[in-house]
Amino acid sequence: MNAYHPRHLDIPAFAGAGAVLERDDAQAGFERLLAETDGRCADRAVHWHAKGEREEDASGHARHWLHLRAETVLSLTCQRCLEPVDMPLAVERSFRFVATEAQAEIEDEESEEDVLAISREFDLLALVEDELLMELPLAPTHESCPSRPSFSVADADFKEPALDKPNPFAALAGLRTGKGGAG
Secondary structure: OOOOOOOOHHHHHHHHHOEEEEEEEHHHHOOHHHHHHOOOOOEEEEEEEEEEEEEEEOOOEEEHHHHEEEEEEEEEEOOOOEEEEEEEEEEEEEEEEEHHHHHHHHHHHHOEEEEEOOOOOOOOHHHHHHHHHHHHOOOOOOOOOOOOOOOOOOOOOOOOOOOOOOOOOHHHHOOOOOOOOOO
């Protein structure tokens, strides 16, 4: 039986053991991801894999790592035709853990690595959800929409503009004096 729980992961123990967790969870368990889908396809799987690693730096201090892979397919709304569009999302990242939130904030700004504060109650599933949310496209669209969008007027009192409306500057043309004249 696996002693590691993804909602309460002891990072030092997990990384020190080089442990692995891998699971498929329904999108229904990821509230913020599901909100992006308007509740569609809640039974689709979010597949994730996490591996811990402990290494020593040059000074002999332990460095704890979490290597994460996650993928799913979300049913988003196409921004052109407003129909559902399946959007595959995948992420693969490694996170280095440090002693405090303040240290994580400083080191995350200064290094190319993703740095987080170490915890014995780390919520791995929240991290999976955060990383997948950051992979969402700004404007999801079909490569080729299955139907053309239909546009209609929402205001019953809307009237089409007259097509034969005269140019408002036409009257100014008559006020001009002859070309090249003194003016």
